[in-house]
Amino acid sequence: MKLVRTSGLIIFLLSFGLFLGLFFMSEYKLTEEIFASKVKPNHQELLKPEMSKMFDKSYSLSIPFVNQINAAVDNVNGQLRAEQKWNDIIWDDYSGSLTKASAGGLIVDSTWLLFVLVFIGGTIGALMFILPQVQLAGPAGIKHNGIFFNALNNRGWVGISAGTLLVVFYILIYFYDAYMMNWIILVEPLKKLINPAGESSQWFLYGFLYTFAVVVMGIRMLVKYRHSKYQMVRTASVMFFQLAFAFLIPEILVRLNQPYFDFKNMWPLDYDFFDAWHIDMLTKSGGIGIFMFAWGITLFVVGVPTFVFFFGKRWYCSWVCGCGGLAETAGDPFRQLSDKSTEAWQIERFLIHGVFVFGVIMTGLVLYNFFGGDFGFSLNKWIIVSVVVATAVGLSLWHMKKYPDMGSKKVMTVAGSIAGFVVLAVVFSEVSVFKKYIPVDGSNFNFYSYDVRTVYGFMIGSLFSGVIGTGFYPFMGNRVWCRFGCPLAAYLGFVQRFKSKFRITTNGGQCISCGNCSTYCEMGIDVRWYAQRGQNIVRSSCVGCGVCSAVCPRGVLNLENGDESTRFTDPILIGNDSIKVTE
Amino acid sequence: MDHIVIIGNGIAGITTARQIRKHSDHKITVISGETEHFFSRTALMYIYMGHMKYENTKPYEDWFWTKNKIDLKKAWVKKVNYSNKTLEFEGGESMQYDKLVLATGSKSNKFGWPGQDLEGVRGLYSYQDLEYMEKHSKDIDRAVVVGGGLIGVEMAEMFHSRNIPVTFLVRETNFWNNILPEEESKLINRHLFEHHIDLRLATELKEIVSDENGRVKSIITGTGEEIACQFVGLTPGVSPNVDFLKESELNIERGIVVNEYLETNIPDVYAAGDCAQVAEPLSHRRAIEAVWYVGRMMGEALGKTLSGQKTAYKPGIWFNSAKFFDIEYQTYGLVGNKLQDNEGQFYWEAEDGKKCVKIVFDQASKKVIGVNTFGIRMRHEVWDKWLKEGKTLNHVIANLDEANFDPEFFKRYDPEIQKAYNGQFPDEQVSVRSRSLLERIFS
Ligand SMILES: Cc1cc2nc3c(=O)[nH]c(=O)nc-3n(C[C@H](O)[C@H](O)[C@H](O)COP(=O)(O)OP(=O)(O)OC[C@H]3O[C@@H](n4cnc5c(N)ncnc54)[C@H](O)[C@@H]3O)c2cc1C
Ligand code: SF4
Ligand code: SF4
16 A cells, blocks of 8 residues: 555656646747738738748757847837837737647647546546555544654745745746746647637636545545544535536637636635626626626625525635635645634734735726726826835834834734835836736826726736735645625625624633644634634634544534524533633 | 633633633633644544645634634643743743743653554644654555554554555454443444455554664564564553653642632643543543543533633533444443443444444333434534433334434334334334435424
C-alpha cells in the first residue's frame, strides 16, 4: 500500500512536471496565410509592415513571440496617436488568436496524448496517493498528525513554492494569457468534445483546472473525513455544484446556442452581472435569457435572505459556491494558516465591508451608465498619491501614540493597504499591459462612471479574488478571499448575523480550551474564545464548514438551526452551582 | 487595593485572576516558573502530534494580560513566608503579598521503580516534560508507556502519531478499569489494538534497565519479560504539587486542605485547582479532583470571593470527557466501575463496537444516577437537568433525542437504543421514534 502511494506521488509529480514543461514545448511560426486569416482586413495594411518581419521565423518560446506581436501593435498605435488618428487605433487583442494559429510542434501534433498523460495520468497518480489512506492512515478519525511539521502545510519550502506557482499562474491567466497558449491548446480536445464549435481559451483552461482540483481534492476530503457525514455530504455538494453548475452546464448552454450562465453564481460576487454587455446578452437571448436574468436577481434578493435565515450562510459558502468549493477541497491542507488574532478580525471587517461598499457603488454607477447617465472628472494623480500616503502615515503615527499597547498593526495595515492600493493603481497605469485596467492618462485620472467598473474588475475581480485569494492559500489559509474580500460573503454575513436561526452551540462546560477549533477554523474565528465561556458562536464570517465541530476532542461544538430567541444568550458554563452566569 | 499574588498560571490561577479583574481593581500578579503565558495543558499532546503549535494552545492573546492589568512573572517560588507575607524566588528575589492564592497544580507520580530517573524516562505534565519528550524521542524504535490512565493513553497516541511503536503497560485487567466499567474498558482495549498499540493488560513494570550511558535501553515487566525501548513514559497518575510548601504551618494532607471558601488554615492564603484538597467534599464529589473543569470552577468561586463577594465553592453534577484515539467519551453524573448494591444499569453497544451508552440508575426509584457515552455526543445541559431533577430511566430513554449533540446528518442511534431498552426491560416499554432529518433541519 505504501508502495502504491509512493508510485502515485511519483506519477502525479511526473504529470505535473509534464504540464509545467509543456509551457516550453512547442514552436510558433507566423505565416502570411495565418496573418491574412486572423487579422481584420482594415488592420492588415497597418500591421503588415511591422509583422511581416516575423513571417516564417520560428520561435521556440511563446513569450518573445507574443511580445513581438504586441510590440507591433503598440508601434502602430503609437504612430496613430502621434498622427492623432484616434479612430484608427487598434483595440483588438491579436496576441491570442495569432499565437494559437501559429503554434506547432508537439503540443499540436499530440494534443490528445498529452492531455491523457497530464490529466488522466495526474488523476490516477493523485488517486493512488489519496485512496490508500483509507487503510494506511488508520481507522477513520481526525487526521492532523504532523500538519505543523509539514513543509506544505506550514509555510515550508513546498508551501512557498506552491504559493508562488499559483500567484504566477493567476497573473498569467489574467494578464498574459497568450504566453500560456500551450496549456490552452492542451485542453482544446475536451472543449471540442463538449462543444465542437467552441474554441478553448484561458477561461476554459481555468475552469477545467479549477474543476479538476475541486474534484480530485474533494475525493481526498471525502477520504479524510469519512467519519463525519456532515463533511462528506457537504464536500459532495461543492463537488457537484462545481462540476455541473459552474463547468458543464454553462458549456452545454453555449453549445445549444444559449447564453453562458452559471446558475449558482450571483451578484455581487458575480460583479459583471449588471454590466451592459451582460444584460444585453441575456435580454436579447429570448425567454431563457430573460429567465436567467430574473433568476440571477431572485437568487440574491429572495434566495439569500430565505436560505440564510433557515441555515446560515453555509448553504452557499460551504455547500454551493465555487470559491468556497475550491477552499474546502484544494484549500483544506491550508486551513490552519488563517490568522486568529483580534487584529486580523478588525482588518477583515474593514476590508470585506470596504469591498462590499465599493462593489455596490460600482454596480450603481454601471447601471447609471447603462441607463444613459455618465459623469467624468479628472484629477492630478500625483497629488492624490501624496495626499493618501501622507494621511496613511499620519493616521498610523497617531494610532501608535494613542494605543501603544495594542500595537498598531491594525491601523497600519488598513492605512497601508489603502495607500498601497492607490500607489499600485498608479504604478499599474504606467505599465503597458495593465493600462487598459487603470483609466489614467498622462498625469491625470480621467474618471468616468464606467471606469469604476474597470478598476473594480482589475483590483478586486482579478488581483484580490484570484492572485491573492487563491495564490495566498499556502501563506494565509484557504479563505483569504472569502474572509477579507468577497462582497457576497459580506452580504450573506449581514443576514447571518442579524436574521438567522443558525448558530454554533457549545456543550455546557465541556470545553478544555485546547484550541483545536480555533486553529482549524479557516475563517480565523477564535472559536475557543466563545466555547470556553459557554457562549453561542454567532459570527457573520462563519461559513459553517463544521470543521471546528469535527476537530473538537471533547464534543463541544455543534452547528445548529434553532429558535432565534435562543441565539444570543449570556455565556453560561454548566456544572458550577456557585456561579450562575459566568464570563 | 490589595496586592493579590497567585502562584500558578494554570486554569485555576488564571480563572481566579480574570474573575478578580472582572469584579474589582485589586493589583494582581500571576507567577509561574513553567511558561510566561497561560496555555492549555490539555493540549500538550497536540503540540507533539503536530496538530498545533505552542502558540495555538494559548487561550488568550499576549496583549490580553497588559490590557486587563494582570501582571505576569515568570519565576519559581522557593518558599512562602506567611508571617511577613513574603514570597522568596529561586533567583533570590522576593515579593510581598496581601492575599495569596496557591494554584500550583499537580506533579507526576513516581513509585520508586528501579531506573525511574534514567535518561529517556519521564512523565507528562509540564511544558518542560513535552520538550524533554521531543528531544529524547527522535529516531527511537520503541516507546513504553506505563500506567493506563488518561495521560497514558494520550502519550501512547503521541508516539503513535510519529510512527513510533508503543508498548502500553496497564496494571488493571482492562484499560482504565479502576474508573470505567468492564464493557467500556473493553471497547477501548479493542480500539487500542485496532491502532496497533501493543497493549499489555494486567502487566506491571518491575524495572527500567540502563545502557552504558545511563540511558534507558529496556524495561522488565512483572513476569520477567524484557522489552527493548528508548523512551519510557511514566503515567501512573498525578498528585498535588505541594512539596515546596511542606514543612510550614500550612495544613497539607495529600493536597492543601481548604474549606468550602477555598481558604487554607492560614488567613489570606487560599488554594484552588489540582493542588487543593477539599476538607469536606459534597457527597457526590471527591476531595481532590485533578481535572480542568474543577480548576476552572474553583477559580470562578475564588475570584468572586477575592473581589469581595464571598462565594462558596459548590460544584454541581459531576461531568468529564476524554478522547481515546478516535473515540470520544463523555460522562455525566456518577458511573463507577462496579455497580453499587442499589444500582441497576442499561447498556447498549453499536454493532461496530465503537459506540456505547451506559446509564446507571437507582433500582428502587428508577431515577438515573449517571451516564457514560462513547462515540455519541450528548448535551451537557440536558443531562445536567435530568440528573438534577431525578428523571427516571424510562423518561431518559424515551427522550434521548433531546440529549443528542452529534452533528447534522450523523446517524441517530436513538431508535436502536430504545429497542435495546425495550428488550432489556420488558415491563418498561418506550415508543421507538426518531425525528426525521427534515424535522431536525427545520427545528
Ligand atoms: C497531558 C494532560 C492532559 C490532560 N487532559 C485533561 C483533560 O482532557 N480534561 C481534564 O479535565 N483535565 C485534563 N488534564 C488535567 C488538567 O490539565 C489539570 O487538572 C489542570 O491543568 C490543573 O490546573 P491547575 O491550574 O490546578 O494547575 P496547573 O495547570 O498545573 O498550573 C500550575 C502552575 O503553577 C506552576 N507552579 C507550581 N509550583 C510553582 C512554584 N513553586 N513557583 C512557580 N510556579 C509554580 C506550575 O509550573 C504550573 O504552571 C490533563 C493534564 C495533563 C498533564
Ligand atoms: S466557526 Fe467553525 S463552522 Fe464556522 S467557519 Fe470556523 S470552523 Fe467553520
Ligand atoms: S471547543 Fe473543543 S476544540 Fe475548541 S477549545 Fe474547547 S475543547 Fe478545544
